Amino acid sequence: MSHDSGFGSGGYNFAYLDENTKRMIRRALLKAVAIPGHQVPFGAREMPLPYGWGTGGIQVTAAILGPRDVLKVIDQGADDTTNAVSIRRFFSRVAGVRGTTRTAEATIIQTRHRIPETPLTEAQTIVYQVPMPEPLFRLEPRLAETRRMHALADYGLMHVKLYEDIARHGHVSTAYNYPVMVGGRYLMSPSPIPAFDNPKMHRMPALQLFGAGREKKIYAVPPYTEVRSLDFEDHPFRPHRADGCCALCGSATSYLDEVVTDDRGGRMFVCSDTDYCEERQEAAAAAPASETEDAA
Amino acid sequence: MAYVAVKGGERAIGNAHAWLEETRRGDPGLPALSVAQIEAQMGLAVDRVMAEGACHDRGLAALAIKQAQGDLIEAAFLLRAFRTTLPRFGHAAPLETGAMRIRRRVSATYKDLPGGQVLGPTYDYTHRLLDFALAAEGAPPPPPAPQAEAPQEPAPHVTELLAREGLMAREAPAPGEPADLTRAPLAFPASRAARLQNLARGDEGFLLGLGYSTQRGYGNAHPFVGEIRQGSVAVRMTPPELGFEIEIGEIDVTECQMVNQFHGSKAEPPQFTRGYGLALGRGERKAMAMALVDRALMAGELGEERTAPAQDEEFVLMHSDNVEATGFVEHLKLPHYVDFQSELEVVRRMRATATAEREAMRAPREEEVAE
Numbered sequence: 001m002s003h004d005s006g007f008g009s010g011g012y013n014f015a016y017l018d019e020n021t022k023r024m025i026r027r028a029l030l031k032a033v034a035i036p037g038h039q040v041p042f043g044a045r046e047m048p049l050p051y052g053w054g055t056g057g058i059q060v061t062a063a064i065l066g067p068r069d070v071l072k073v074i075d076q077g078a079d080d081t082t083n084a085v086s087i088r089r090f091f092s093r094v095a096g097v098r099g100t101t102r103t104a105e106a107t108i109i110q111t112r113h114r115i116p117e118t119p120l121t122e123a124q125t126i127v128y129q130v131p132m133p134e135p136l137f138r139l140e141p142r143l144a145e146t147r148r149m150h151a152l153a154d155y156g157l158m159h160v161k162l163y164e165d166i167a168r169h170g171h172v173s174t175a176y177n178y179p180v181m182v183g184g185r186y187l188m189s190p191s192p193i194p195a196f197d198n199p200k201m202h203r204m205p206a207l208q209l210f211g212a213g214r215e216k217k218i219y220a221v222p223p224y225t226e227v228r229s230l231d232f233e234d235h236p237f238r239p240h241r242a243d244g245c246c247a248l249c250g251s252a253t254s255y256l257d258e259v260v261t262d263d264r265g266g267r268m269f270v271c272s273d274t275d276y277c278e279e280r281q282e283a284a285a286a287a288p289a290s291e292t293e294d295a296a
Numbered sequence: 297m298a299y300v301a302v303k304g305g306e307r308a309i310g311n312a313h314a315w316l317e318e319t320r321r322g323d324p325g326l327p328a329l330s331v332a333q334i335e336a337q338m339g340l341a342v343d344r345v346m347a348e349g350a351c352h353d354r355g356l357a358a359l360a361i362k363q364a365q366g367d368l369i370e371a372a373f374l375l376r377a378f379r380t381t382l383p384r385f386g387h388a389a390p391l392e393t394g395a396m397r398i399r400r401r402v403s404a405t406y407k408d409l410p411g412g413q414v415l416g417p418t419y420d421y422t423h424r425l426l427d428f429a430l431a432a433e434g435a436p437p438p439p440p441a442p443q444a445e446a447p448q449e450p451a452p453h454v455t456e457l458l459a460r461e462g463l464m465a466r467e468a469p470a471p472g473e474p475a476d477l478t479r480a481p482l483a484f485p486a487s488r489a490a491r492l493q494n495l496a497r498g499d500e501g502f503l504l505g506l507g508y509s510t511q512r513g514y515g516n517a518h519p520f521v522g523e524i525r526q527g528s529v530a531v532r533m534t535p536p537e538l539g540f541e542i543e544i545g546e547i548d549v550t551e552c553q554m555v556n557q558f559h560g561s562k563a564e565p566p567q568f569t570r571g572y573g574l575a576l577g578r579g580e581r582k583a584m585a586m587a588l589v590d591r592a593l594m595a596g597e598l599g600e601e602r603t604a605p606a607q608d609e610e611f612v613l614m615h616s617d618n619v620e621a622t623g624f625v626e627h628l629k630l631p632h633y634v635d636f637q638s639e640l641e642v643v644r645r646m647r648a649t650a651t652a653e654r655e656a657m658r659a660p661r662e663e664e665v666a667e
Contacts, residue, residue: 012381041481046380050373051620052627076634083630085305113634131624142610144484170649175638194638214620216481240641258637272634 015062016094021045025063025218029209032220037182038150039133044216054087055213057110057129064125064209065091065108070098072106077114077255077272084112101275113176115197117254117276120206122223128191130212133219135179135189155187158230166235175240181228182221190227196239196255201227244269249280320365334358343548343577344368348618349375350478350497352547352576369499373619380478387473388533389541393551393574394453396527403454404521405555411451416526417441418580454522455553455570464555464568484610491593491613492586496574498616500582506606507588515592515604519571522555526578550575552583556591561599569598 013019021043028042047055065071071091075084079101087110088099100106103118112129120126136146139157149155158179165173172178178195182188190198191210201208201221208221221227231237242256247268254276256269271277321328335342335358345357349372357375364370400416403409415421429435458464475490477497482490495503510517528548534541552573560566571591573583592606605611615621 018381018383041483043479043481045478046373046376046619048377050626051623052625053623053630055623076631080305081631082305082309085309089306112630113632131627143614144610169646170653171642171646173642173646175642176635192632192635194634196638214624240638240645242637242641255634256637257633258640272637 012094014067014095015065015091016048017045017059017062022063025059028218029060029063029220032209032218033207033222035186036221036225037180037186037188037219039217039219041216042218044213047213049086049090051214052131053083054110054112054129056211056215056218057112057127057213058087058090058211059213060127060209060211060218061091061108061110062095064127065095065097067095067097069107070100070105072100072103072109072275073111074109074114074116074273074275075112076257077116078274080274102279103273103275113192113194114255114272115193115200117271117273118279119200120204122205124206126204126206126208128193128208128210130189130191130210130215130217132177133189133210133212133215133217135177135187150186153185153187155181158187162230162232166232172231172235172237178237179230181230183225184228187230188219188221188227194239194241194255195229195237196241198227198229198237199239203227242269246271246277249277249284251277251280320363329362331355331358331362334361340578341366341368343575343579344500344582345371345375347576347579347582348372348497348499349379350576351375351379354577369618369622373622376619384476384479386533386535387476388531388544390469391529391531391549391574393525393529393549394451394456396451396525396529396549396551397546398448398451398525398527400527401451401523401525402521403523405454405523409451409454409457411449451525453553455555458522458555458568462567464570465564467570482613484613485596486609486613488594491609492572492574492590494613494616495586495589496576498586499618499621500579500585502616502618502621503585503589504581506592506612507585509604510588510592510606515595515606516600517588517592518557519554519588519591520556521584522553522570524550524552524580524583526550526580548577550577550579550583552580552587554584554587554591558598564598569594 015022017025024043028040032038032040044056044059047058049055049058061071071088072079073084073088075081078084091097092099103109103116106124108125108127109116109120110127110129115126134143134146136149136158139161140146140149149157162172165171174195176194177189177192178198180188180190180198180201190201203224203226204221205223207223210219212218229237242258244256245252246254246256248270251271254271254273257272259268259270260266261268335354338358338361341361342354342357345360345368346352346354348369349357349360351357356378357371360371360374361368363374398411398414400418401411401414403413455464459466470487470489475487475493477490477493482494486494509515511519526549528546530543531545531547532541532543554571554573556569556571558567558569569591571587573586573590575582575586589606589612592604593609593612595602595607596609602608
């Protein structure tokens with residue numbers, strides 16, 4: 001995150017937002033980093049992309065982006081989904097920054113619904129797009145009330161919900177947006193990533209920033225912070241993935257998308273993380289056949 | 297398949313935009329609409345976009361309508377996204393709507409009153425018969441409407457007449473700078489100023505439905521239209537570098553003040569209370585609905601029981617903004633297959649557990665039968 005002088009593109013400031021707005025967002029980000037998992041209200045602006053399309057993440061990225069940053073944008077794990085393409089194009093247009101699809105090359109990764117399979121480093125920042133920042137909203141929609149619950153760390157309601165799931169179904173029925181405790185203090189929504197990705201947040205070397213534009217909240221998890229998915233001693237948290245291998249790269253550990261191939265029950269599984277999958281395919285193509293076996 | 301994660305998303309977007317532009321223009325054999333035509337002849341649509349886009353600029357609102365093919369929520373969004381890039385250079389003094397240059401002013405509470413009843417250009421008494429003559433091309437413009445001769449006499453607010461008699465509570469001026477939702481997010485409980493700003497930007501349809509609900513028993517309203525006025529008012533502000541108030545221009549607004557019964561409480565004698573609505577441009581339906589909702593939201597302050605949706609501050613204010621609402625509703629069409637996949641896995645697992653349990657229950661019973 002290096003900041004040089006301003007950059008004009010079509011009459012707009014570098015990275016679209018004016019410097020005062022960026023300063024306001026950076027202040028909220030600093031507060032968020034200082035209180036891991038706590039939702040900080042901020043004066044979210046209308047963006048030229050619709051609410052629900054990642055305006056919170058876009059504002060956070062715009063506030064931390066410098067001209068030398070390399071930006072990766074993914075949606076559902078893929079760089080080439082329409083919304084990811086649109087956001088990457090937005091930043092190349094208003095900030096002139098270099099885009100990449102390679103996880104390892106990026107300094108900032110903006111994401112919707114996934115954490116890349118390739119582990120992130122201290123040199124990277126991941127920005128999550130968040131639709132509903134309040135982890136308790138399905139149990140208590142009133143913000144005035146959930147604010148009180150966070151202040152008192154009164155999270156019994158969520159534990160009861162998980163308990164009732166287990167009592168009724170034998171499993172926790174939450175498959176994504178699975179609530180986490182951050183630094184042993186704040187209950188936090190990890191954004192709608194699959195529960196499979198939750199463990200990647202725990203003690204992640206990269207800075208994790210969360211932006212919710214419509215709900216006007218920012219929160220953060222600083223590097224190496226404890227992030228625990230809620231569970232019980234006798235029902236430990238277990239991340240799940242489809243039981244299969246990627247049809248393209250053969251990975252048996254990555255998170256898979258199910259692709260329906262016909263109307264007779266035919267289906268195949270492919271990696272949701274397109275960069276991870278492509279790198280593995282390239283490595284397999286480059287390596288002799290015997291090594292390919294090991295890689296899978 | 298262009299929508300999913302296959303290579304080519306960028307080209308698909310480009311092609312979609314080209315098709316959109318072609319569709320927007322429509323039949324190239326017909327002349328294109330000019331922004332000036334939209335501004336002049338689709339005036340109420342322009343005013344609605346200006347109100348919900350929270351930006352008083354009829355020309356830009358007309359441009360937004362043209363760009364959005366007449367989708368007024370999309371147009372309001374375009375205007376908002378432009379508005380947010382403008383610098384904020386202060387706040388104006390409260391509008392003196394009592395000194396409005398009036399085009400229309402009606403009161404439902406008094407037959408006649410100072411300033412009189414001025415119907416103005418209203419649809420109220422038109423018979424809603426399609427005017428097929430309008431479909432004809434090249435018809436001459438209608439003759440100019442007759443003009444009133446006498447200079448307008450002052451038209452003080454109806455609510456002011458009541459307040460002088462002590463029958464209506466006066467609004468205490470809010471100290472300091474009013475809240476601005478475009479700078480600081482809404483917090484609850486919200487100030488009246490923040491509530492009114494939210495409602496003034498709010499969706500006309502949403503407020504209309506909520507206001508209507510208060511008339512049907514959900515919120516126990518007893519409203520009278522004290523008055524509706526529509527016209528031009530001066531905007532005044534004090535630039536810090538000058539230190540005195542100057543007039544910076546004039547805007548068109550519609551204001552509605554509803555007079556509502558209030559039975560009084562231990563602290564307050566029985567008197568009328570006020571529901572307030574204000575919309576940029578000509579937005580009478582919006583201003584009336586807003587006034588109903590504003591009054592319903594005062595339930596808390598007045599010690600009334602809060603039982604109806606329109607009285608629930610958080611419910612109303614968090615869902616009134618159509619740019620936010622349309623974004624979140626429409627975002628459901630974005631890909632969600634990662635989350636859906638995780639739900640598939642959970643549902644399959646829960647079905648397997650349930651099936652196993654059923655079979656475990658059935659097995660011993662079958663043994664019993666065998667014995």
